[in-house]
Amino acid sequence: MAPGTIGTRDWTERPPRSNFPGMTIQVRLILVPVDFSEHADSVVEWAGHLAEEHASTVALLHVYHLPVEFQQVEGAYLPADFWNSVKDEAKQQLALYGDRLRKSGLAVEELTREGYPATVIEEEAERLGADLIVIGSRGRSGLKHLLLGSIAERVVQKAPCPVLTVKSAHP
Secondary structure, three states, rough: OOOOOOOOEOOOOOHHHOOOOOOOOOOOEEEEEEEEEEEOOHHHHHHHHHHHHHHEEEEEEEEOOOOOHHHHHOOOOOOOOOHHHHHHHHHHHHHHHHHHHHHOOOOOEEEEEEOHHHHHHHHHHHHHHOEEEEEEEEEOOOHHHHHOOHHHHHHHHHOOOOEEEEEEOOO
């Protein structure tokens, strides 16, 4: 059987629109949380492909936060401009992804927010009226998952719209 086929149908070709009468899926805005990990490129590629297919706007979002453990260290010192530096660096890195998508002819917004990532992603999806969230998942399991949790899992559970998780090839 040829790649992309199941049974006798070639799944790499777009099905005729009449196969699902009465059902219309509009994906006007795709929210893409970006953590700048090695996996982020794949997530942005998936989102870009879907945005091209649906003529969607892509909203790239980076959420930064200071872990609670660091905040509780007695005598911990943060320079006065610490959060401004973090935000500026995030904006610069996010702009690289945005520029790449714009070169493909896509409409792109870039957002940086401070807070707990899962919560901020859910809030931004609601605020923006996102039709889809495309988020990376590292595929942790066992003890790592128990200790570190999963931002993607929490977003899937609480998001106000459908969520596509893009699994890392290297968990």
